Amino acid sequence: MAEMSAEGKEPEILFWVGCAGSFDSRAQKVTIAFCKILNAVGIEFAILGNEEQCTGDPARRAGNEFIFQMMALQNIETLNMYKVKKIVAACPHCFNTLKNEYPALGGNYEVVHHTQLLQELINQGRIKMEAGGSFKGKKITYHDSCYMGRVNGVYEAPRGVLEALDGDLVEMKRSRTNGLCCGAGGAQMWKEDEPGDKRINIERAEEAIGTGAEIVAVNCPFCMTMLSDGMKAAEKQDDIMVYDLSEMIVMTNKW
């Protein structure tokens, strides 16, 4: 972003990478896949790099408002300085905080989640799927992330992307508004489960395995970690792949 700004250019969109997308080795692959798509369709985008900070979502939901405010206010300073208008986030938690919580602090942007942008690009014909791609007829189940689904009411855009991939979508019993959390939200990602019978991600992974799907499609880096771990625990990591939607588009088009 800094470089573009120095050259006096205004990018079409700012890609908010997020902590997981920046540092988690699995989520980095999603980040790279998404960038490949943006490049392939010729969208001029920027990232903030080291000027991006955690949105503050996990701190706020853990109860630590001070740290949330510190992050949010710094991010808003940065975003406003670059006069950012439109943001795409590859993480539903970043997306939610940027979209729903920053306005009260003085940060007003048009915010979309990457799955929404992907569907838009497919609908506009800017992403063309190769006919008979690698997912044709494959059984795919889609895991609704809480922060895209129940919290922001986005159920159809990701399913629209899957449809375009020509896969055979099988729904889990708990889907859409009834979707079961992967277990990572509310800063659970950073702590051990409270005492109980089972981990939440195991429960959800078992449900996904029960559909007989070969692929679990996700839209959130935390769901990605939780469900991949769940598959490992069930020793299904070689049979059932957990992919983000953007990775699937890249694979089918061999970009």
Add this chain to the structure above:
Amino acid sequence: MVQQIVFFVVTALALGYAVKQFLRLRRNILLGKDEVIAGDSIQRWRNVALIAFGQKKMFKQFIPAFFHFFIYTAFLMTQVELIEIFIDGLFGVHRFFAPILGGLYTFIISFIEVLSIMAFVATFIFLARRNLLKVPRFFKPEMKGWPSLDGNLILVFEMILLIGIFSMNGADVLLQKMDPSHYSDTGTLAVSSWLGPALFGGLDQSTLMVIERFGWWIHILMVFIFLNYLPKSKHLHIIFAFPNTYYAKLTPRGEMENMPEIMNEVKSMMGLGGEEEAMAEESELPEFGANDIFDLSWKNILDAYSCTECGRCTAACPANITGKKLSPRKIMMDIRDRTEEIALNLDNGNMECAKDKEKPLDKTNYDDGKSLFDYISPEELHACTTCNACVEACPVLINPLDPILKMRRYEILTLSQGPSDWLPLFNSIENGGSAWAMSVDRDKWAKDVTGE
């Protein structure tokens, strides 16, 4: 004449006590903090119409919704009948509207009768379902004792009320033939015109008159008992569902309530021009989040009183499903129980609970040495994934997540406690601006790809 006087006295006592109890509930709800609920009223009325009247969210589970709908419509329609009961009772007349309305009267009473039969069946099914079918959500730990009895009692009340209605109408149908001058013709009623003769056929006039009066009094007495039982029961939802859906927040679900006092302090720390003077004036250490019901909003307490303990929230909660202690329903029940505990002390003027013994006991001068944390443990609060399944599940738009997050704020900001696992998270965000402590650049992945 005697009957009229008795009716007047009973009615005055029942309504008077009910008004007193509902005013007390209003006071209890207002023990919570002021909160202006923003948003336009058209959207609110839509929620009342669709969700409270239309029971849209109930229909996510079709079978219970179907039977609940019968009990609900029968209940609503019986209120029409009550108008006549009041007129008859106060003026000593019998079936005041029958001659006036004629065929319409037959239709209205028949309609209520058909609904009542369906409600009777539904009540029976619900009793069996609650006690024989072992639906898991009715047998969670928080349902032991009173909550479970409460659930059954109301169904028994409902049955007694319906028995009253059918004894009253059934005996009346037979009496119409014996003494048409007093017992106005109601036309052929859908149920009582065959049920009456089937049950009471062959009885003499005086017995029938006793049965008719018995049914009439049972009907109105059950209504009065019901009205005064509601404020003490989970069944308050039949009234509070309406204000609760009206006042449900319309802001995005994903938006946590902002804390301007902290925002301004952080702004001034960062040199962004917060209101420095405002902060400097505060000498006492401020408390953040919610420790007790006084720090919750009045809407959280209204939520608690609106809860009918159906447990749809708990059945959808990922933490509860996997055996954790957290149950969103229990959170709401705990808030109500704590509110009642405080309310009782306020009612009794228990000065032991006054912070300052010299001043009168009220919500600003209250300290009984307890708090919501005596009801809700940190373990429960820490198990929440903020997934909003409980919020989505509630048929009357209760938000169990909101008080959980307010209590987390108290724990972290005021007590500086909380899960130790979160300390590294807070530290890495605060010091490194990232949820994980990393020593590499945020865009290292990009440099790796482009080879820069």
